[in-house]
Amino acid sequence: MKDPVVQVAPPPVHPFGHVLDCLSRILALIGGLLLVAITLMTTYSIFMRSLFDEPLLGDVELVQMGCGIAIVFFLPLCQMRRGNVIVDVFTLNAPAKMRGLLDAIGGLLMGCAGALIAWRSVAGTMDAYGSGEESIIMALPVWWAMLPFAPGFALLALVSLYTAWEDFTGRSVTS
Incomplete structure (x- = not known):
């Protein structure tokens, strides 16, 4: 019986990676x-x-707003630690370079998605601010809860692009 593949990301060596790791x-x-x-x-x-x-x-x-913010704040560290869900059924026996290339493509896609969501979060926050939208019971401005989304998703985009670069250049353990 084969032992499962456990992917553990090493601490970043590159100074930019170290900064991203600390921010995450x-x-x-x-x-x-x-x-x-x-x-x-x-x-x-x-x-x-x-x-x-x-x-x-x-x-x-408050629970809805706080949990949304917390989830967004966990995503960059999850990506930095390679903790996001991957389906490796087809790549389990693939060569390390192939897995690294596929992980790099996944990181690029995650980076694009993070950047897109960060951009739209800014637009949504500005729209909620402009319209004066408030929560139903407490009458809290909705944009307060939306404001942290953009930096969280922007950091996710940067971390994803960094991990894609690591995977593409073969500097990560997972490749």
């Missing part, structure tokens, strides 16, 4: 802290609802 870790840390805050807020709301029939109004809105 900082965003992921912020995302993690945001999830902790959401968990505490939700616990408080459930506690207040159970004991005093006084839930925190708008808790669902």
Whole structure:
């Protein structure tokens, strides 16, 4: 029986990769802290609802906004660590250079998608700001929650292009 292939990305050697790695870790840390805050807020709301029939109004809105931001903030580190889902059924026995080339193509596609979503996030944030759109219960401006998406997706695009370059040049473990 063959052992499964485990892909673990080494720490970046290139200075630009090191900067991207540090920025990705900082965003992921912020995302993690945001999830902790959401968990505490939700616990408080459930506690207040159970004991005093006084839930925190708008808790669902805050959870939706916070989870969206946290997910976007985790994506760059996930890409840097090569933790995104890959389907290697067809490439499991392929030569390392072929896998590296396919991973590079995947990184380029992820980079393009990240850049496109970052651009559209900026446009959406500006539109929400201009229209004055607010959340239903708390009347929070929606653009506040949308604002962090653009930098998160922009960093994802940069990290994806960097990992594609690593894969294409053969500098990563996965190739």
